[in-house]
Structure formats: C-alpha cells, structure tokens
Amino acid sequence: MARLLTSVAILGATATAAMAQVSDDVVKIGILNDQSGVYADFGGTYSYQAALMAVEDFGGTVLDMPIEVVTADHQNKPDVASNIARQWYDTEQVDAIMELTTSSVALAVQALSAEADKITMTTGAATTELTGAQCTANGFHWAYDTHALAVGTGGALVEQGGDSWFFLTADYAFGYSLEEQTGAYVTANGGEVLGSVRHPLSTNDFSSFLLQAQASGAKVIGLANAGLDTQNAIKSAAEFGIVQGGQRLAALLFTLAEVHGLGAEAAQGLTLTESFYWNRTDESREFAQRFFERTQAMPNMVHAGTYSAVLQYLKAIEAAGTDETAAVSEQLHTLPVNDVFSQGGTVGANGRLITDVYLLEVKAPADITTDWDYFNVLATIPGSEAFIDPAESGCALVAAN
Incomplete structure (x- = not known):
C-alpha cells in the first residue's frame, strides 16, 4: 500500500508540474485574417474552422490544459491587425497568432510579436521577407511563399x-x-x-x-x-x-x-x-471531406496549412512540456512535420517550412x-x-x- 501511495503521489506531482508549465491554465491561439474582403474565401472563416479541426484532432487539451481558438477580421489593414494583436497579447492572454493573410499585415504582426516574445505562424501571406530580411526568432512561415x-x-x-x-x-x-x-x-x-x-x-x-x-x-x-x-x-x-x-x-x-x-x-x-490539393491522396480526401462537412467548401493550401500549423504548434508544446515561447520555438524548428498537409517537412533556421x-x-x-x-x-x-x-x-x- 505504501508503494502504491508513493506512486500516486509521484504521478500527482508530475501532473501538477506539467500543468504549471501552461501559462494562465489555457493555451490560446488567435486566427487573424481577412474575413470580409478580397481574401475572405482564400482564408477567412474557413481557416478558423481548420484550426478548430486541428485542436479536435489533437484531443482538445495539451499538457492536461484546455486549448482555445479565437479569431478576428483584420480588414487587410496593418494598423487594425496590430491593435488586435496587442489586445490579444496584453489582455486576452493569446499565446500565438496564425494565418495572417496579407503580407503587410503579417510583417507588422510578426514584428510586434517579436517585441512581445510571442509566436506567429503565417499561412496566409506570401512575402519571403517574413523569413528573409525581416525574420524573427519566433516567426514561422507555413504553406507557401512568393x-x-x-x-x-x-x-x-x-x-x-x-x-x-x-x-x-x-x-x-x-x-x-x-x-x-x-x-x-x-x-x-x-x-x-x-x-x-x-x-x-x-x-x-x-x-x-x-x-x-x-x-x-x-x-x-x-x-x-x-x-x-x-x-x-x-x-x-x-x-x-x-x-x-x-x-x-x-x-x-x-x-x-x-x-x-x-x-x-x-x-x-x-x-x-x-502546396496542397484535396484530391491527391486518400488521406487528403478524408481530411477534405471532414472539412467540407463543416464549411461546405473544399480546403485550399491556406486552410490545410493553418490546420498543419496549429497541429504542429500543439505538438511542439507537448514535446517542450511547456507553452513558454523559447522552448516551443525550439521544438518548432526541430520537429519534422508529418500530417495531411506536409509529409517529411522540415523547418529551417529562418522559420521557413520546407515542403513539396x-x-x-x-x-x-x-x-x-x-x-x-x-x-x-x-x-x-x-x-x-x-x-x-x-x-x-x-x-x-x-x-x-
């Protein structure tokens, strides 16, 4: 009995330690993009649904803590996007921002996030400057680029x-x-x-x-x-x-x-x-059908890329044992990317996902x-x-x- 109690105590202490590594007792992801303008179908609310799918497929929790996804429309305006990002970081405890359709928006939010020591994973913008001259330690570029x-x-x-x-x-x-x-x-x-x-x-x-x-x-x-x-x-x-x-x-x-x-x-x-076509493999078709049931549309590379980015971020938190930015960034640079979007993808030192x-x-x-x-x-x-x-x-x- 003593051994059993000791084992239970150790397990309890381990679980408590793991839970303590998640800030604010929740992992919160922001999907920030154009939801009402020229890129509303390109990314829009479809990317938000893809993010929710990734959370569900991961299991709904990470390190025994809940995962929450919030979203907002930046209207393709860098100042609007920056204001939303500041609010998310300062008052709503958002840990990472993703999608970021529109290159001028993505560059602005990535720079702001570097100052705030937060992670961005851009799937909707294209400029190579994100992983070029304006790269940051915690900025990642998924899906595609120019x-x-x-x-x-x-x-x-x-x-x-x-x-x-x-x-x-x-x-x-x-x-x-x-x-x-x-x-x-x-x-x-x-x-x-x-x-x-x-x-x-x-x-x-x-x-x-x-x-x-x-x-x-x-x-x-x-x-x-x-x-x-x-x-x-x-x-x-x-x-x-x-x-x-x-x-x-x-x-x-x-x-x-x-x-x-x-x-x-x-x-x-x-x-x-x-970088993604829904009707290419059995796996992509299965994913696309589930996506279609939620959205009445088939996914493009931005939607599938957002799914991949959210999933990889959660895998990185799990591997790091914490949602602390530097530790998660290290895992994002290290872990291979294997999911419906990318098979055998790798992330360069500049944050660029290298995938077919x-x-x-x-x-x-x-x-x-x-x-x-x-x-x-x-x-x-x-x-x-x-x-x-x-x-x-x-x-x-x-x-x-």
Whole structure:
C-alpha cells in the first residue's frame, strides 16, 4: 500500500508540474485574417474552422490544459491587425497568432510579436521577407511563399515558351515580392520583363491596367495579386479578348477557392501552384471531406496549412512540456512535420517550412467528374527547389547559427 501511495503521489506531482508549465491554465491561439474582403474565401472563416479541426484532432487539451481558438477580421489593414494583436497579447492572454493573410499585415504582426516574445505562424501571406530580411526568432512561415509560386507557375510558363512578361501587381508588399521573385526567375531562365503596372488592393476596374499589359506585347501577363482581385482581372481580360489575342495569363497566386468562385469555364487551362490539393491522396480526401462537412467548401493550401500549423504548434508544446515561447520555438524548428498537409517537412533556421508544392492545371469543364475536382497535377516540386535555402534567405538568424 505504501508503494502504491508513493506512486500516486509521484504521478500527482508530475501532473501538477506539467500543468504549471501552461501559462494562465489555457493555451490560446488567435486566427487573424481577412474575413470580409478580397481574401475572405482564400482564408477567412474557413481557416478558423481548420484550426478548430486541428485542436479536435489533437484531443482538445495539451499538457492536461484546455486549448482555445479565437479569431478576428483584420480588414487587410496593418494598423487594425496590430491593435488586435496587442489586445490579444496584453489582455486576452493569446499565446500565438496564425494565418495572417496579407503580407503587410503579417510583417507588422510578426514584428510586434517579436517585441512581445510571442509566436506567429503565417499561412496566409506570401512575402519571403517574413523569413528573409525581416525574420524573427519566433516567426514561422507555413504553406507557401512568393518564391515557391515563381518557381512553380513562372517556371512552367517559361518552359512552355512564355519568355516575355508584363506584370499586373497588387500595390503592397505581397505584390512587390511576387513580381520581384517571378521576374527574377524569368530573367534567370533567359526571359525578359517588359514592364509592370500596380493596382490598388480590391480595385473594381482593371481596364486601364489591362490595356497597358495588352499594349506591351508580352507573351505572358503575370497577375501578381490574389483573391477577388485575380478573379476580377481574369474576367476583365476575357472582356478585352486578351487570351484570344494570343497573350497568356499567369495567375501567380490562385487557389482552389478562387477557381471555384470564378468557375471552371473561365479558369480552364490556367496553370497555378499550391502546396496542397484535396484530391491527391486518400488521406487528403478524408481530411477534405471532414472539412467540407463543416464549411461546405473544399480546403485550399491556406486552410490545410493553418490546420498543419496549429497541429504542429500543439505538438511542439507537448514535446517542450511547456507553452513558454523559447522552448516551443525550439521544438518548432526541430520537429519534422508529418500530417495531411506536409509529409517529411522540415523547418529551417529562418522559420521557413520546407515542403513539396504542386504544379496544377485547371481542367476543362468536360473533364470534371467530381465536385471541386478542378485540377490535374502536372508536377511535384520538391521543397528544396520551391523554397529559398535558409542560408541564402537574408535572415540574420541563419548567419548567426
């Protein structure tokens, strides 16, 4: 009996010690993104549902403490996002912020989080600056970035003879990064960039921008934008007969959500890059079906990437035995990423998840036999090719290691 009581006492002490390692007796994750603007389908409330799925699949608790997910709409405004993040950190005890659609928002919140000694895991923004010159010790970039899109979509079109480009670029950090990365890839492979024009986020009229692109004579018009902006640009291009006139459109950031919104008839033949496709494996199909039951939509790479980021964060807390930021960050840099989104993924010293991405082509409507099955998988691009080597990223943290 004495031995049994001693064992119970040790177990109780161990459990108490583990519980004491969770701040405020709860692990709280914030999903901060655009829920009412041009990127509402790209991420939006769908990413929140993906985060809830990850918590449920993990078991609902970590280190015997509950997990809570909160969410808010940053309206694509860095100041709004920063104010929400401060409130979450200062008064609501949020431990980590994720998703962060819109590169200018992600950069602002990642910098603020570094000051607050908190973790960010960006799945919705694209700029390589997050793990480049503006990297932070506790900032992580999941899902995709502008370099992967340039290598995937840009590379495919150059190989197909699209060796002269003109860019329609969203006028903020994401658009600049996507244009720069794709343009550099085009020129490095023997092509040329004939020019570019920048448009405001969420513009309703692409006429003047498309006329400039058409007049350039470029073989490829690169749409360095996303969400509804890309959809509207493609619709306007059809009205101007741009494709019929012999020029090609490159939707540099276009996902399943936008293809569904635009429709297969208008999107057919487009080449794009995603790091997840729901109808690729049995595991991805099972995950997608559960996601569909909650949302009535199939997941794109942002939704699946958010699921992965939340799941990996919880695994890191469990491995660290605490939710203390430095200890969890160390585990996030160390643990392999194996889930429905990434198989054998690794995280670089700059916080970049290195994982495979997929070159996809939108099927002709006659070839679509299952709802939401819009893509042919043209190629798998290894993560080592898709993403910048951390040693060459410009992140000072890598040079310090």
